[in-house]
Every structure is written in structure tokens, then in C-alpha cells.
Amino acid sequence: MRVLLVEDDATMRNTLERALSRRGMQLTLCEDGARAVELWKSSSPEVVLLDLSLPGLDGLDVLAQARKAGLKTPVLILTARGTVGDRILGLNTGADDYLPKPFDLDELEARVRALGRRTPPASGEPAARDTGAIEIGELRYEKESGAVYHGSEVLELTPRELAMMQTLMARPGHAVTKERLFEVVFAGEHDVQYEAVEVVAYRLRKKLANTGVSLVTLRGLGYLLKA
Template identity: 65%
Template structure:
């Protein structure tokens, strides 16, 4: 796994880089907001660990520009700004997770690895007997990157939306249990409420409106992907 660490405090940056490298993670470190986007594009990370208080360009601006540029890498914001309003602002800007300082290193690593797993392409839905992501109604999943295309265009999906759509593409026309989808979309996240999968499904359904596919809720069963009309 490759981690892009964007942190302006030299001591914190050095500590985090050493910690993750000892645990088998390849780390690209950057301490300047103005250079962060270039490092992001060049390093092709699996996860970005982003501080908000950066010189040159603050972390939220870096995140906003990266998302506008089409960068879909999962982002965990790591900052001393722990107020609810700050967390909401960060998540609405495009972050996937948020951890306030001070923090526990083991929890930080667990959250980073959970984001990486969520964004990784699923080869199959284990135990269901169906092969991996297929092409359906103009939608297809790139097996190397995990990106989902509609025609020749990459869909702008959050990591959770992409994980849900990959699971449904694995067996279009067949119901996938909500419990199984929750495990795939929120792997190892015991603090997430079960109903959160409904929020992800709602957002994905709106993004599928312009495609030939429709996300259908089957009450008491789960969800399925079918052709519109």
C-alpha cells in the first residue's frame, strides 16, 4: 500500500512516516500545501493522509482542487480541528474519514487500511458463487484500477459508492443482501451504523440516473442492479 502523507509539522511528519514504513506501508511525505497536488498526481497513492493547517495552501483547498481535478483517492483528514462543524466541512469537501489530534497510532493505521480496502477492486463476492465485476448497461469496472466507467468516461464516485456498485455489477439482476453489501462498503468499521448503507445507495442511485442501469431496493432482501425501463 502507498500512502501520501501531507503534514506540515516536521516532527509529526517524521513520526508518522517511520511508523507506517515499519508496518510495511510505502510513504510519500509532503509538508507544503502548494506542492501537495503535484505529489498526489505523481505518487498515485492508495490513501491520502491530509493535515488541514498547511503553508501555501490549506488542506481543504488541496482536497477541493484534487477532487475537482478528478482525483478519487480516499482521504483521511488528520487535524487538531476536532469540532463537529470542522468535521462536517471536511467530509462535505470530499474527505472519506476524519481523525482529530491527539490520536492513537493503531487506530490511525486501522482507519487508513480500511480506506485502502474499501477502494480496492473486489475480485469476487466470496460465498455467493458469482464472478467479479462485469459489464452491464454500459457500465464496466476496470479490474486493474477498480475505476468504474460508463462508456469511455470514468464515473465520479466516492470510494463507498464505487464499492457498492462493484458488488452489484458482480451479479446484475440478482439481489445482494444488505448485510453483505454493508461488509463490502464498510469493511471492519464497527462504529458505523447499519443504516449508513442506505445513504450510500441513495447517492449512488442518483448518479446512475444518467446511465442505463437502475439501483432497486428490495425490502427485506437487499439491492439489485437492473436495466432501466
């Protein structure tokens, strides 16, 4: 799922990028309200996460301009402005949902996926990109649910193993760097040694032993799933 995140706070922006990427979403980041509408047009997101207090142009103005330009992408407002009046104003301007800060990441994911189901595929783009699955050998990654299947059975993985597996399967035929996997697998965690990603890869490799798919280490490039 493609998500445009418009958020000026660097800490919040980086946290959401790591957390949602770990959940299989592809994020485009914007920190300036003045650039948001153009980036919205060029990135063709399925959902927009929009902060209200932005430099350059207020979030409500961004939303108003986007709707005036005919952009119909579902919008979830994320903001510390939590009064009823602010919520009504945002919804009347064209927002589809409203989540006040601070919020739970699981609730955020659920709301984003619910909004994403409203978005039809872009012109000329296969529906599988939005709601389909990615298959590598006997493994299937259901992007909507985030689950990985071996045949008809859900592959039993720990949260870290699942995060690594989702990231690898989201890029079939491409190596994913160790650095990227570390960011996704250990998002939001502190005091974790960089080599810990190798431990997760080792455990995942053992669980893939009878699936017909192997986790290959490409020296200098990263990791790759191969049928």
C-alpha cells in the same frame, strides 16, 4: 499500501513515516499544500493523510482541488481542528474520514487500511500489489494483515523482529541497509544503541533456521532474505 502524507509539522511527519513504514506501508511525504495535488497525481497513493493547517494552501483547498481534478483517492484528515463544524466541513469537501489530533497509532493504521480496501488497483497494475502476498521460499508475507507465515503457520516473532521481517520481505531480492532497519525497528524509541539492530537480526536469524529462508549479511550493503 501506498500512502501520501501531507503534513507540515516535521516531528509529526517523521513520526508517522517511521510508524507506518514499520507497519509495511510505503509513504510519500509532502509538507506544502501548494505541491500536494501534483504529488498526489504523480505518486498514485491508495490513501491520502491530509493535515488542514498547511503552508501555501489550506488542506481543505487541497482537497477541493483534488476532487475537482477527478482524484478519487480516499482521504483521511488529520488535524487539531476537532470541532463538529470542522469535521462536517471536511467531509462535505470530499474527505472520507476524520481523525483529530492527538490520536492512537493503532487506530490510525486500522482506518488507513479500511480506506485502502476501497481503492481499486491502478490501471495495468496487478491486484497482488494491493492485497496480495509476497513469498520468499516457504515464507509468505500477507501485506493486508502484516503477518508472516511459514507454510500455514504464523511465524512467532516479537514486534521488533516482525518489523524487521516485514521490511525485508517488502523488498524481495534487495538488500536493506542497517540504517533503514534501525529506523523501522526502533521507531519512536530513544536511548537505543545503533548496534541493537544486530541483536534483533541475530534473534530473527535463529527463528528462520528451519524455514528454508536465511537472513544474509551483505558487508557494506545491509541485510537480505535468501531462499
